[in-house]
Amino acid sequence: LAKLDLLAQRIIDMIEEPKPFINPTVSINRGDEKSFTHNALDAIKNYVDNSGVFQSNILYLVSNAGEGKSTVLSKLAIDQAQRFKKKESNWLLLPIPLGGRPFMRFDDITIGVLQNRYRFQYLYYNSFIELIQRKLIVPAFDGFEEMFVETSSSEAFSAMGSLVNSFDSLGT
Secondary structure, eight states: OOOHHHHHHHHHHHSOOOSSOOOOOEEEEETTEEEEESOHHHHHHHHHHTOOSSSOOOOOOOOOTTSSHHHHHHHHHHHHHHHHHTTSOSOEEEEEEOTTOSSOOHHHHHHHHHHHTSOOOSOOHHHHHHHHHTTSEEEEEETGGGHHHHSOHHHHHHHHHHHHHHTTSOOO
16 A cells, blocks of 8 residues: 555665665664674664564664765665565665754655655655554654754754654654
């Protein structure tokens, strides 16, 4: 119904695969628990695969500007879309570039990116939220930290809080 196979293909077609790709090392902090790995892609994938149910899960990918956060998201989105098409995974990572837009509304930005970047016109925002809740789509909001430069931090947190609230304690 959601045409997720088509969305997977659009992710593959519309995101430029980073070449060469050097998989960075990461440190994962979950409260007091810390772990270190040499494979950022696997770490993020494992986080999503093993995130708990009946709670909203948020992963912040943090590093300095220009160190490759967007590149990691692009590579993982393409890899996940390929796995999804082969029926090796049941979720898609959907990069949504925010570009530091002031007065951010996630619904407008999300639908705009789906239609303009991915040429995918088969999904309304309420359906998008439902697919997040079912962990079929994992949105990756790229450039969220730029919101703190462009707007007051309360606006950025308020927009993110409203989005997470719409998940009803589900989704990643």
